Amino acid sequence: MPSLAKYFREQNRPYLLPMPEAEVYLVSEFIPPGAEPALRQALQEQVAWRQEQITLFGRKIDQPRLTAWYADPGKAYTYSGLTWQPLPWLPVLSRLRERLQLFTGVPFNSVLLNLYRHGQDSMGWHSDDEPELGQNPVIASVSVGAERLFSFRHKKEKKLKQQVLLPSGSLLLMAGATQHHWQHQLAKTARVAEPRINLTFRYIA
Numbered sequence: 001m002p003s004l005a006k007y008f009r010e011q012n013r014p015y016l017l018p019m020p021e022a023e024v025y026l027v028s029e030f031i032p033p034g035a036e037p038a039l040r041q042a043l044q045e046q047v048a049w050r051q052e053q054i055t056l057f058g059r060k061i062d063q064p065r066l067t068a069w070y071a072d073p074g075k076a077y078t079y080s081g082l083t084w085q086p087l088p089w090l091p092v093l094s095r096l097r098e099r100l101q102l103f104t105g106v107p108f109n110s111v112l113l114n115l116y117r118h119g120q121d122s123m124g125w126h127s128d129d130e131p132e133l134g135q136n137p138v139i140a141s142v143s144v145g146a147e148r149l150f151s152f153r154h155k156k157e158k159k160l161k162q163q164v165l166l167p168s169g170s171l172l173l174m175a176g177a178t179q180h181h182w183q184h185q186l187a188k189t190a191r192v193a194e195p196r197i198n199l200t201f202r203y204i205a
């Protein structure tokens, strides 16, 4: 990571990742460190975590993570072949949404939650480019728990790559044309045994 990252981290200012044809910002302490343990506990206990399955080569297999989907009424979302019916907002999620809306100045009406139980849980390469997200979606991704490595690769220029560690309490904002030109993933890792919770706030048309 370039040395400027340290400056932005210390100021707790959004750090713009050096990526062409993308707009990706990292805010390292979006959740104040003192508030992080209570948030982690609330999410682990209150969220209706589910083990979903996907069909791969005609066989049903468990997704390598647990998930949950909360949204305003009437919003359904199709994601990796599954159509999600939303649950009504929990207070802990509404409060986070409120803070994110003030911070970013854009509305969010849904959140997809991922629970990576350990380093063997993961999410493969994809773009968040479903039509219901619109042209240039702003995706606000909050991380709580174990620090994991998040990777980007450019769709056409295969040499273009970027990686960023997502510490607990951080906010990663993906905006502009990021989803057109780049894919992202959360790879498996043998180094992490602790769980990580990720919340991606989105606006569904």
Ligand SMILES: O=C(O)CCC(=O)C(=O)O
Pocket: 112, 114, 123, 128, 141, 150, 184, 186, 198, 200
């Ligand atoms: O866990 C993460 O940081 C990424 C999750 C993600 O890319 C998604 O939910 O679309």
Ligand SMILES: [Fe+2]
Pocket: 126, 127, 128, 184
């Ligand atoms: Fe994603």
